[in-house]
Amino acid sequence: MNVYEKAHSVDKDTFVAQSASVIGDVQVGASSYIWYGCVLRGDVNSISIGSDTNIQDRSLVHVAKSNLLGKVHPTVIGYNVIVGHIVVLHGCTVEDEAFVGMKATFLERVVVWGGNPVKFLRKLKDEDIAFISQSAANYASLAQVHADQNAKPLDKIEFLKVFQKKVNEAPTFLQ
Numbered sequence: 001m002n003v004y005e006k007a008h009s010v011d012k013d014t015f016v017a018q019s020a021s022v023i024g025d026v027q028v029g030a031s032s033y034i035w036y037g038c039v040l041r042g043d044v045n046s047i048s049i050g051s052d053t054n055i056q057d058r059s060l061v062h063v064a065k066s067n068l069l070g071k072v073h074p075t076v077i078g079y080n081v082i083v084g085h086i087v088v089l090h091g092c093t094v095e096d097e098a099f100v101g102m103k104a105t106f107l108e109r110v111v112v113w114g115g116n117p118v119k120f121l122r123k124l125k126d127e128d129i130a131f132i133s134q135s136a137a138n139y140a141s142l143a144q145v146h147a148d149q150n151a152k153p154l155d156k157i158e159f160l161k162v163f164q165k166k167v168n169e170a171p172t173f174l175q
Contacts, residue, residue, distance in 0.1 A: 003043040011051070015143035018150055026061075029053065029079065033143040045072055050079030050096065054139045057085045064091035064108045073108045080136055099132055 002008075006025035010016060014028050017036040022028070024042035029051030034040065037058040040047055045063030055061065055077075064073035073091030077083070081094050084102035091108035094100060098112050106112055113121070124132075 006042065006046075008040075008042070015147045017146065031140060033139055035059075042075075045091070046074040047077075048074065049077045050081065052079055052136055052140075053077055053081040053083070054136060055083045056087070056102075059083055059085065059087040059089070061089045062091070071109075080132070082132060082135055082139075097129075097132060099135075 001021070001023045003024040008022045008024065008026040008028070010022060010026070010028040011030040011032070013030045014032045014034065016022060016028075016034045017038070019036045020034045020038040020040070022034065022040045024044075025046040026040045026042040026049070027047070028034065028040075028049045031051055032049055032053040032055070034055050035057045038055050038060070040049075040055070040061045042063055044065040047061055047063060049055070049061075061075055061077070061083075063075050075089050075091055075093075077089065077094045078096035078098065080097045081100070082098075083089065083094070083100045084104065086103045087100050088105040088107075089100070089112075090106065092106040092110040092112060094106070094112040100106070100112060
């Protein structure tokens, strides 16, 4: 949806669930995934999401027009980022390849590395990096399954369900 003459730009290879809302000045890079119930509201400032980034179910990404000092705070999310379920990101920056855990909340001027509250915990080990990369690949595959299902018309989905049920109920020698 456009707000204040601001329009979003979502790469054609990005999966946006049907129940997600992308509003205003929101840029989403290639092969990213915006899951069910997410709200990306770039109405009074901008949101930038890099490629290969995963925003999981019911997360909210918003912006700050300004704070008490009058500084503007867009929300910037890097590439290959995993944002867990029910996360709030508001006028902050999430660095490339970060992993934001479920129900985390990050407000204006925060730069996300890890922890809650945010603080530098440690350098990532090779197995941590491998886990994040594998998790991103898993979500990419899952998003494709969802995108394929969402592209089917409802009548075709219902027909396939009935057909599959009939096949499962048929005697073994007919299958």
